[in-house]
Amino acid sequence: MKTGRNIIQLLFLFTFIPLQAQLPYLQKSGSVTKMIVDGKPYLMIGGEFHNSTSSSITHMENTGIWSTIKKGNYNTIIASASWELVEPAEGKFNFEQIDYLIRKAQENDLKIVLIWFASWKNGISSYAPGWVKRDQKKFPLVQLSDGTKLNVLSPVGNDNAMKADAAAFSALMRHIKDIDTSHTIIMMQVENEVGVISSPRDFSPAAQKAWRGDVPKELIDYLIAHKGKLFPELEKVWSSNGYKTKGSWEEVFGLSHTNTENWQEYPYYTEEIFMAWHYSKYIGYIAAEGKKVLNLPMYCNAWLKSSSSKYPGKYPSGGPLPAVADIWRAGGPAIDFLAPDIYIDEYEWVLRQFSLNGNPIFIPECTFDIAKELYAISEFDAMGFGPFGLDIRSRMINFHNPDSAGLINLYKGNGILRSMDQLILNNYGSEKMRGLFVDEESIQQSVEMGDFIIKASLMRSQPQQPVDKPGTGSGSRKTGAALIIRTGDEEFYIVGKDVMISFDLKDKNSGLHAVTESVDEGTFVNGIWMAGRRLNGDEGYVVRFGDVNVQRIVLFKSHYDGRILY
Structure with a gap:
């Protein structure tokens, strides 16, 4: 004792x-x-x-x-x-x-x-x-x-x-x-x-x-x-x-x-x-x-x-x-x-x-x-x-x-x-945090997270279009990246720069599609999420990052395809 x-x-x-x-x-x-x-x-x-x-x-x-x-x-x-x-x-x-x-x-x-x-x-x-x-x-x-x-x-x-x-x-x-x-x-x-x-x-x-x-x-x-x-x-x-x-x-x-x-x-x-x-x-x-x-x-x-x-x-x-x-x-x-x-x-x-x-x-x-x-x-x-x-x-x-x-x-x-x-x-060491990196030699990259496939495409100076031609030069390529953290089955926080982000389901035979329910800009204050703009319409149809920012994205699975077809 x-x-x-x-x-x-x-x-x-x-x-x-x-x-x-x-x-x-x-x-x-x-x-x-x-x-x-x-x-x-x-x-x-x-x-x-x-x-x-x-x-x-x-x-x-x-x-x-x-x-x-x-x-x-x-x-x-x-x-x-x-x-x-x-x-x-x-x-x-x-x-x-x-x-x-x-x-x-x-x-x-x-x-x-x-x-x-x-x-x-x-x-x-x-x-x-x-x-x-x-x-x-x-x-x-x-x-x-x-x-x-x-x-x-x-x-x-x-x-x-x-x-x-x-x-x-x-x-x-x-x-x-x-x-x-x-x-x-x-x-x-x-x-x-x-x-x-x-x-x-x-x-x-x-x-x-x-x-x-x-x-x-x-x-x-x-x-x-x-x-x-x-x-x-x-x-x-x-x-x-x-x-x-x-x-x-x-x-x-x-x-x-x-x-x-x-x-x-x-x-x-x-x-x-x-x-x-x-x-x-x-x-x-x-x-x-x-x-x-x-x-x-x-x-x-x-x-x-x-x-x-x-x-x-x-x-x-x-x-x-x-x-x-x-x-x-x-x-x-x-x-x-x-x-x-x-x-x-x-x-x-x-x-x-x-x-x-x-x-x-x-x-x-x-x-x-x-x-x-x-x-x-x-x-x-x-x-x-x-x-x-x-x-x-x-x-x-x-x-x-x-x-x-x-x-x-x-x-x-x-x-x-x-x-x-x-x-x-x-989230270090966890599959709940992943990164995507693209440049002019590799303009697209994807990763599986939970039930979803998340793809990043390098953006041109015109935000709605991905880059399609490689560049050259030591340390000179245009780059883009996304830091992705999955905080729920269908909830993600993404910090991105010069990328367009798209979502798909891993299960291609389910007849379902990955659809965005909501996209919010925002900031963290002392680790707490503070929502800013709700992105919708022209600004929400495609998840994109020009200048670096952080967005909260909620997805759901649907029989309809949420992608814009026009």
Whole structure:
């Protein structure tokens, strides 16, 4: 009885620990991962600053960035801390910029995802402090096959750089722990878009020695433990070489092919595996050291391969891409997940690749496209979305063409998502929430929900007509999407942008049709639906979304066809 009473007392005390004392963490249930902040699920409606924005307090004060964030209905900012400013002299730290970010975020009721620009940013080492850059003997660089040195710290055998980076990161985490008691900073991105540019792998002396040596037992053990569940291409090359458990990289994984015609194939794959192992070990060490101080969620982001960057070296070789995700899991277990920076048209393909083997979806960089945000959240249970360059008054105002209409719809859509975030989060992992995404290459998409088939068609600028011709261009296709939540057998809430929605019955032999009983515009206020216009007549015959909005739709089954026949 005494033991039981003590347990009850401990449970009582734990229950009443203030929610703000709980660290943010990732909660995994089945195939779904949620960000938990202050004890409850949190949907990150975010945006990322330009690279240099958070380097200057004066700049942030004078450019109106905080009013832009408020106007954009963001609840999360993705900002950076750079090694060169945090530790300008070895062992001497400056956290003034971090203190400012935390204070301003708190004043504006925002959370922060903080990027650590350190050993690498976009493949190069420009954010390393001068005392690191100048001492290339102590901190060796990546070399090309002809011996040319790149402005890229080598991840191979470079313990001096790895430990120096980790020490600075740990100091940063210690400072955050000391001053950010309300957990304004909820997650860390460790480095940025890492990998070797201009070569499939590093040819420095340490890298050459490692390349000729055996594949580490630690990696082999992981492969054995996950045999049959590895990324398909990794499983293929390992099996083609007889599932060897000892040997050099080319003996275990084979001699890479160099055919680069199809960008969705895997040329120089063994070289990419080799680099992924060394980057994951290096960054995994940094993340683990930081977590010893403050155990926040940590992730790495990826520069994607594409039709214009077909092989490793054109995109950063060894970066945290799906094809080498298993290597990253083996080498960097302290890294919680891998995240895509999406600027290519193949949006759905990227999301499906990154969601393999339970990797949660978070998009820290993307274009200003509310349709992409809606789809990632509704179909892939994304933890958050962050278009790059939310401070659009910078010199890069036209980066990825954030036109005024796109911004207005993103801002409005952010507000809608925030107003119904708990309804959305409550339906993660459920078939009651689905997403549809269309663009100029795939103008229609459908999904089954309950007794109904729901179809989305991409709209032209003339709302009543769907688009019928594909477009081209990297990240330039017109897009549309619908976030659909079924709250009753015949009741749906849909947030849509640039789509026409139609309904049919799954049972084609019933003699019945799906007919709309009512269509209401409206808004959510504190999670409660507030109806606006009842759409009928010309505005209700077809369910359509031009600018982003939310509608409540009630259907019924009838012997008559509710579609307009004229």
